Amino acid sequence: MAKKKTAASANKRTPRRSVLSDEIYEMIKTMIFDHEIAPGSRVNIDALSAQLEVSQTPVREALARLESDGLIAKEPLKGYKATELLSIKQLNDLFQFRLLIEPWAAEQAAKLIDNTGKTALKAEMQSAKTALKFAGENQFQALSEHDSRFHTLVSSISGNQTVADFYDRTHCHLHLFRLYMANKLHRIDGESRADFVQDLFEQYYQSGSGQLAIKEHEAIAKAILDQNAKAAKAAMHTHIESSLKRFSPAALAANK
Amino acid sequence: MAKKKTAASANKRTPRRSVLSDEIYEMIKTMIFDHEIAPGSRVNIDALSAQLEVSQTPVREALARLESDGLIAKEPLKGYKATELLSIKQLNDLFQFRLLIEPWAAEQAAKLIDNTGKTALKAEMQSAKTALKFAGENQFQALSEHDSRFHTLVSSISGNQTVADFYDRTHCHLHLFRLYMANKLHRIDGESRADFVQDLFEQYYQSGSGQLAIKEHEAIAKAILDQNAKAAKAAMHTHIESSLKRFSPAALAANK
DNA sequence: ACTTCGAAAATACTATACGAAATAGTATTC
DNA sequence: GAATACTATTTCGTATAGTATTTTCGAAGT
Structure with a gap:
């Protein structure tokens, strides 16, 4: 919830020094870190972009990178989900x-x-x-x-x-x-x-x-x-x- | 050039078994390997999506993943470029x-x-x-x-x-x-x-x-x-x- | 000639809306 | 009760417009 505000304000007011897409990447990583996105749970791009108050574009880029990182898994035409915990x-x-x-x-x-x-x-x-x-x-x-x-x-x-x-x-x-x-x-x-x-x-x-x-x-x-x-x-x-x-x-x- | 055709046909005609974004990812990787995208050269998303005859969205996702792979580097607000070769x-x-x-x-x-x-x-x-x-x-x-x-x-x-x-x-x-x-x-x-x-x-x-x-x-x-x-x-x-x-x-x- | 400045063009980035295609869920038919 | 057909949801991709930032390039000042 606090995150929403951060995203919105960073977006609207201050002159941006970095790119929104990167911020979103970090935010989602943090959300995974905090179990705000639980292991194995689905990640709905629409919902996520709404929650973060940004459009889908940066969310998509962030998820693509997180997939390469092995933190998010993509099932084609079914969507993204957080990876399971380490066995x-x-x-x-x-x-x-x-x-x-x-x-x-x-x-x-x-x-x-x-x-x-x-x-x-x-x-x-x-x-x-x-x-x-x-x-x-x-x-x-x-x-x-x-x-x-x-x-x-x-x-x-x-x-x-x-x-x-x-x-x-x-x-x-x-x-x-x-x-x-x-x-x-x-x-x-x-x-x-x-x-x-x-x-x-x-x-x-x-x-x-x-x-x-x-x-x-x-x-x-x-x-x-x-x-x-x-x-x-x-x-x-x-x-x-x-x-x-x-x-x-x-x-x-x-x-x- | 041959690639364009492949993309277009895969997109328009056949029922897709995988996701376009993944195809684009492979295509760009191939272009890098073939030096169609030279090491160190800039990658213009507009031009690339036009060349591949797809919209920017899948190209952006592909580039985000290639960045994680270390094949593409992103400079915020300046764009993507192919990474330099190994010293x-x-x-x-x-x-x-x-x-x-x-x-x-x-x-x-x-x-x-x-x-x-x-x-x-x-x-x-x-x-x-x-x-x-x-x-x-x-x-x-x-x-x-x-x-x-x-x-x-x-x-x-x-x-x-x-x-x-x-x-x-x-x-x-x-x-x-x-x-x-x-x-x-x-x-x-x-x-x-x-x-x-x-x-x-x-x-x-x-x-x-x-x-x-x-x-x-x-x-x-x-x-x-x-x-x-x-x-x-x-x-x-x-x-x-x-x-x-x-x-x-x-x-x-x-x-x- | 060299810098410095600033407008114009190019480009990167984000937002938004729409549509096609596949999956998931539900109802219907046999 | 199982297979099929239909509907709803969701993902994926397209198109386009608008904003922010960098780049270019030429003119003015030193």
Whole structure:
């Protein structure tokens, strides 16, 4: 609902700096992220464009891109629908893929990092800590975003653009977040979405998973900053395996 | 020009089994591969939809998807343009990426292959040989397509869908790069595009690169069929490194 | 000659309305 | 009760108009 206003005002008043189509793309992504568009549910272009208060044209473009991203599936002449949540197998496949890529990326990052990279990495770790302290009710969101930025950063420091691009394309954080959300939505009926996020974070936080993830990130960051390639590689490997373990119960629950 | 007719007839006469938007997507992709849309050149939606004799809507959707594929880039409010070709660095990055993924995929394939997979793999190797013998002037095309199918097949036998998907995304860039080589290395003006491809094949073929690649494929296939995981992994690693070496001189020439 | 400015043209982007074709759902017939 | 026919809904594509932004290009000022 808040989104409608944003779209309308951005459209009518302010001189646009970007293109509506891109905004719509981001908005729909967010809606999928928040389960406002539930996994597996149909996406009616008419309804969506009405809700967002834009015409069909930008919605169509956005959906076409989301389809390439694997977040939306198109059935010809039947319409678009949000993709289902990751199955256990898909989750394992995804993490196996990451295990092939990211430890190598961390290793390279440790070898090739320069001062700019070091500054960026330190800044990211710092901001993660402060975000966790002050984000209040949005701490889980903050954590998730930090995680995404961290892995993107390491990939980019590795110097291999292909690797960096391909990490982005996995949409890891989005899939994992959806998984957790679904898990939570399953348990508590009738609550508002904001409350779900809050609850979700609390569970995640109180289980110590958040701190663990940050700790592991710190180990990776330290190794990279020390330019200890072997340690960086090992730390990233450990981190991804731990991360998979933390997410697996959610996947189990989501898949009933 | 031949394409126009296809589009029009598919649109007007026959009952459609797929969606126009998808056809347009394939057509534009073909146009990029054929250098009908040159790398780096701008893509005028009006002109393109006129040329293909369809409205803008399906063209926009196709371009949005091609953008996700990395074949087209969008600059907000300025329009779409075909992406530039791979630089030497990007080519190296891409092959480094493949070195991380595909040897593992081959290893897994050797471990997990079943009878269906064995049949498919044998059939592919067989068809590669016959295609090379009898394809005549389309031998380069045949070889290129076999290469694509072979690597796709191994990825899919590996059982990891994420890995298979990501291989697919890399391949179009390699394909494009090969055709680009053709164009650059044989810069003969006034010749038709088909002639370029033909010329490329001849050089490639006469240099023995084609046979080499097939030989390496056979080594990989044998190891997988023998379910010798280690050998399969090693053979794939060797193959990709050799493949890069075969590409590199052309890449150097192409980038002046 | 070189920049700087500004109008005109070209182009990108969005909105809207309509229509054809396929799917989905419902009723009718046998 | 099953197959068929009809209706409704929805998707997909077309056409067109209007707005916003970039680009072009020429004139004025330095």
